[in-house]
Amino acid sequence: AKYDHCGDQVSYVINRNINFTNVCVKRCGFCAFSRSARSSSEGYILPTEEIVARAVQAKSLGATEVCIQAGLLPRMDAGLYSSIIEHIKAAAPELHIHAFSPEEVLYGSKLNKSSIRDHLLVLKRAGLGSLPGTSAEILDQALRNRISPGRISVEKWVEVVTTAHELGIPTTSTMMYGHVELKEHIAQHLLLLQQIQRGTMGFTEFVPLSFVHKEAPMFLSSVGADGEQEPRAWMRAGPTREEREIVHAVARIVLGPDFRNIQVSWVKEGREGSIAILQAGANDLGGTLMNESISTAAGSAHGQLMRPSELRQLARDAGRVPRQRSTLYETVATASESH
Numbered sequence: 001a002k003y004d005h006c007g008d009q010v011s012y013v014i015n016r017n018i019n020f021t022n023v024c025v026k027r028c029g030f031c032a033f034s035r036s037a038r039s040s041s042e043g044y045i046l047p048t049e050e051i052v053a054r055a056v057q058a059k060s061l062g063a064t065e066v067c068i069q070a071g072l073l074p075r076m077d078a079g080l081y082s083s084i085i086e087h088i089k090a091a092a093p094e095l096h097i098h099a100f101s102p103e104e105v106l107y108g109s110k111l112n113k114s115s116i117r118d119h120l121l122v123l124k125r126a127g128l129g130s131l132p133g134t135s136a137e138i139l140d141q142a143l144r145n146r147i148s149p150g151r152i153s154v155e156k157w158v159e160v161v162t163t164a165h166e167l168g169i170p171t172t173s174t175m176m177y178g179h180v181e182l183k184e185h186i187a188q189h190l191l192l193l194q195q196i197q198r199g200t201m202g203f204t205e206f207v208p209l210s211f212v213h214k215e216a217p218m219f220l221s222s223v224g225a226d227g228e229q230e231p232r233a234w235m236r237a238g239p240t241r242e243e244r245e246i247v248h249a250v251a252r253i254v255l256g257p258d259f260r261n262i263q264v265s266w267v268k269e270g271r272e273g274s275i276a277i278l279q280a281g282a283n284d285l286g287g288t289l290m291n292e293s294i295s296t297a298a299g300s301a302h303g304q305l306m307r308p309s310e311l312r313q314l315a316r317d318a319g320r321v322p323r324q325r326s327t328l329y330e331t332v333a334t335a336s337e338s339h
Contacts, residue, residue, distance in 0.1 A: 006260055006283040010315035011325040014308055015065035015287035016058035020046040024071030026150055052087050059092045065327045068099035078111040082126040089127035096129040096327045102160035103135035103152045117163050124169055130327055131164050133173040138181045139189045165202025173203045177247060178211035178239030190254045197258045205261035208247045210268050211238045245280040252281030266306055278318040285311050
């Protein structure tokens, strides 16, 4: 199925992650990145000038995209999201801005006292290119209520992404697995994404995200004082390697021609894990990232940067042909042309 849908190429994008604050009004059980406004010693907020400087530096290093996500700042200026986009576009108009999860879009619409549609239109006019389809976790409301009560609902997540697609704003799609979900939850999640895609064709890719447990609050709360999991513990320590390969392979089969691109997250899977997953059905390695804070905070040990040359070698080691792409999967350079 992999070769029918995408041939033997493996794509990647040169990008930079900018997580401009870790201060957040919410407390999701899987998130080790966020801090409350009260724990100011560990909380940070990047000024807009620093966000722009990082974007400009990324462009000078060959990036075609900046990916911007962050915590939900309490008492945030209602115009901050659009202001960030406008300032980056003024300094680096060629950069594609891939920014703001459905959770952030919903938060911004509430701050602006506007509909999701109107808020997305404001962001698009400012220069937003696409949305990361994160904050999905597992799209089952009962399960979400267990792991992240107060998180964006399934209904609102679907509303944000489908409205974005209607407005010509493409999004990615994701799924976090390896915690408390059952196989039925994964199947339902995939089928819901398939249903949305068949209606809008607005998803650029699907990205399975394995749960990183080491610093996740909900995992730590299920471990005894001696460090051993108690018999009644309800939380898994992430998926096995076999499960990771199976999830990507099943995603390739189920999503089939509706999703050309299945991405492996190298920051979660590491080099050897990524090679195995490419061989199991994935065809995209995501981005160079340059700075990755969220998985790293949760305990991922695979670094915050993978250079383009390393991504190309990884693809070759999986027996595939590397291809540098844009956010929207247009070819930027073939293996022989890229730096």
